[in-house]
Amino acid sequence: MSDTEIVKDFLVESYENLDRLDRDLVGLEKNPRDQPALAQVFRTIHTIKGTCGFLGFNQLEKVAHSGENLLTLLREGELYLTPEITTALLGMVDAVRQMLKEIGSTGKDGDNDYPELRETLKRLQSKPAKVSGQTPEAAPQNSSPSSNPPAAQVEKVQEAKPAAETIPVIPADATPKIEAQVPTGSQKKTDEPPRKPVPGKIGAVLLERGFVQAGDIDLALQEQEKGDRRPLEEILVARGLAKPEDVLAAQQILDAKQRDTAPESIRVGVNLLDKLMTLVGELVLARNQLLQVSSTVEDAGLQAVSQRMNLIATELQEEVMKTRMQPIGNVWAQFPRTVRDVALGCGKEVTIEMEGKETELDKTIIEAIKDPLTHLVRNSVDHGIELPEKRVQLGKPRAGRLILRAFHEGGQVNIEISDDGAGLNGDRIRKKAVEKGLITAEQATRMTDRETYNLIFLPGFSTAEKITNVSGRGVGMDVVKTNVEKIGGTVDVQSIPGKGSTVRVKIPLTLAIIPALVVTCAGERYAIPQVNLLELVRLEAEKAKTAIEMVHGAPVYRLRGRLLPLVYLKRELQLPDNPEAAAHAEDAINIVVLQADDRHFGLVVDHINDTEEIVVKPLRKQLKMVKTFAGSSIMGDGKVALILDVLGLAQRSNVVSETRERLGKNKASDSEDAEAGKETFLLFAGPGDSRMAIPLSTLARLEEFPVSQIEMSGKEWVTQYRGQILPLVRLATVMEERRARLRTLQAPPVAGSSPLQVLVMNHEGRSFGLVVDQIIDIVEAKADVKSKPTRPAVLYSVLIGNRVTELLDIPAILHMAGISDTQNSDTRNLAAQSAGGAN
Amino acid sequence: MALTSQFCTFYLDKLLFGVDLRTVQEVIRSLDITQVPLAPQVVSGLINLRGQIVTAVDLRRRLELPPRPAGVPAMNIVVRSEDGAVSLLVDEIGDVVEVDESTFERPPETLRGPVRVMITGVHKLNNRLLLVLDTAKACDMVADTAAAT
Helix, strand or coil, X not given: CHHHHHHHHHHHHHHHHHHHHHHHHHHHHHCCCCHHHHHHHHHHHHHHHHHHHHHCCHHHHHHHHHHHHHHHHHHCCCCCCCHHHHHHHHHHHHHHHHHHHHHHHHCCCCCCCCHHHHHHHHHHHHCCCCCCCCCHHHCCCCCCCCCCCCCCCHHHXXXXXXXXXXXXXXXXXXXXXXXXXXCCCCCCCCCCCCCCCCCCCHHHHHHHCCCCCHHHHHHHHHHXXXXXXXXXXXXXXHCCCCCHHHHHHHHHXXXXXXXXXXXXXXXXXXXXXXXXXXXXXXXXXXXXXXXXXXXHCCCHHHHHHHHHHHHHHHHHHHHHHHHCEEECHHHHCCHHHHHHHHHHHCCCCEEEEEECCCCEEEHHHHHHHHHHHHHHHHHHHHHHCCCHHHHHHCCCCCCEEEEEXXXXXCCEEEEEXXXXXXXXXHHHHHHHHHHCCCCCHHHHHHCCHHHHHHHHHCCCCCCCCXXXXXXXXXXXXXXXXXXXXXXXXXXXXXXXXXXXXXXXXXXXXXXCEEEEEXXXXXXXXXXXXXXXXXXXXXXXXXXXXXXXXXXXXXXXXXXXXXXXXXXEHHHHCCCCCCHHHHHHCCCCEEEEEEEECCEEEEEEECEEEEEEEEECECCCHHHCCCCCEEEEEECCCCCEEEEECHHHHHHHHHHCCHHHHHCCCHHHHXXXXXXXXXXXXXXXXXXXXXXXXXEHHHEEEEEEECHHHEEEECCEEEEEECCEEEEEEEHHHHHCHHHCCHHHHCCCCCCCCCCEEEEEEEECCEEEEEEECEEEEEXXXXXXXXXXXXXXXXXXXXXXXXXXXXXXXXXXXXXXXXXXXXXXXXXXXXXXXXXXXXX | CCCEEEEEEEEECCEEEEEEHHHEEEEECCCCCECCCXXXXXXXEEEEECCEEEEEEEHHHHCCCCCCCCCCCCEEEEEEECCEEEEEEEXXXXXXXXXXXXXXXXXXXXXXXXXXXXXXXXXXXXXXXXEEECHHHHHCCHHHHHHHC
């Protein structure tokens, strides 16, 4: 099926070329010294010859080749273009066109290799060129006038008008008439045995439908060869061998067939399409304005017109969009070959299946994903699918299956590449990643399978035990990821060991028009691509005051129990206070929950307007360095709005957020360090003015309890928390037990004092809350400069943000507080706990 | 007959500037500008020029002149650059003047700094000087803004 695609393309291209050849040859005849035109003709024939040789159309190749030989002589000045030569060349063009038609309807170039035509072409090569050649009329006359270019219906040749004056009449009747291919001159091939009707012609159709007998056609053909110039069907009808209505039906079938094969497409420059796109964008805008105006005017006529305009503009926009769309099958067409080659190269057997070939994508995207997809396909065959012997051992069919699937989902296109091979080996990936220093051993232990699998997209990662010439050089998967992300897509890999793996590529349908959420901030509108949008949260005025909590200057919101870092768009963009906007500002807080590179964050904006389809216009180079914006778009009122680059925004808010800046200058260089070896810590004030930390992963939640909610259970502080009794451990009390203040201080907290900051943690299946004086910050740091602990319940001291920070030993604390029986201050324990807390 | 060239002239802080008429696409009154937060200061923002989004460059800032007094609407000279149209914001539009080569002189050595790159020379008119602005250089601010941010 992929072959038919190629053939179709070949036909479209060749028809165009042939049309040009007609023009060029005729032009050449008038001006035979036009070397560039001659070169052009030569190139065209050469291309056709080359392509059909490649596609295995040998007859066609032969004909084109003889034409090419003649053209070579002409081009080199050995021969002079005479009308006779032109005529012969045009005859060749027609022959080629005829053969192409044949290919279009039957897929083969037929048996006719036009010996006479080739003979003529050959003869002309040796013939000394006459400078003043014969007039076209003087050329050997043909028994039947032929049309040039040939009429669409070959059978009607006789009825076709003679060629236009400028075009020489072709002596050699290269245009075949009816089934019998009448060769050059007036000779008739009576000696040939009766042939089968050529498929794609009326005789064949009649036969196919059972309207006539094969013998009858033969009879009619012979009749024709004897000189009967009537078309085949007329002979058949005249002799009573076929019914006129059958012939009519056959004719219709044939017409339909020819409509299919004669491509009704023309090539249009992409620039023109882009221009159309812009104009349609403008039209849509004008439409919007018209709608706004018409809604304020009481005029039924205007209303009706603007409504109609609305519909037409919408439809026009859709249609223009379609001109840029191409089925993904165009890219996939080459994959069976790729798979075959790769499989052969590594001794595997692979079948390829495709679903959703017709799924359409914007032209630019099709081009951008071609290479990444090819790599993924090669990779699946090379790494994923096992050798046939192994597969048989495992009880799988010998041949591996590779499935390509494409489908639309939520304004995006999903492309899946699945194989039923060995799947990914999580342990090996982790080991490799640690070996290569991409992650630390500790990180490795904490990774989920899904996270592990996605390590293969890191630069410099490759698990292939031996480097094959196909893949395994550790470049590729990261390139795949980068390329897909460049066009706003994502890559994800899933795998079941032993069962196979699936790589899912999600890409936007088009880069030109995207659905976006329009928000307002400080009086300006911004568009957020819907791809990045997860959900919207609106906090009403009362709730807003308490729902946003601070982790030392970094605002967070608890979204279904998880801390969502908040980014204020206004602050991030350094927008000035707009008094007018401030007057309209709501008390409620609007949070747009966004996803950037696997991380979620909440973007606080003034107002959420609506979702809209926006036309993306790239930013010019003067603004390219502003990474916060992905582009711009013109809104309905004609004003320009900026499109936020969510990833850029996330990076920006991360790198220069307030908390980071306070951590001293060294932090900046720290953050540029490789992610490897870093851990996130929660910093808080410990007893005695010290700074203490716990790995953030050990933390379940941060809570704040008003004093009134604290109750006493025996001597312990407890509080009700999510339907459970949460024991509270006061850090200050536990750490200072030696001063014997422990018991005396186990009194209820003084009413009216400030709420308690509580770190809720899970340990050995039990939840407890650690009451601390003050939460300072959440930082990422490398805990490698360690020193010995100076007091109990401390694992070690470490430098975080240039300050000595004590890392708390949680099991020890619990033991000291009497909550846990085990006193185990082993670091491994902590690590294990971290792993538990990570999800 | 000496070669003549035509300039579209404009004023910036009482100075007379000229840009090659052939690079000018159109001259328009002030349009709605959408500011671009975090953008370099020389970029005033984006304007919608009949469906085409055009970057507006504040020439005063670009040429390190004092900012335009508040309340004075800027005029747009839309010039063609290699990266599409760019609008140059100026105070006031002058005439189109035709000058010939004989009045041209290179900028004085004392003109220094980044501005020197953008001003290719001076035409000595009868009663004043016409500073010739290289629009390509004026629009290309990638190099110096990268240093500024």
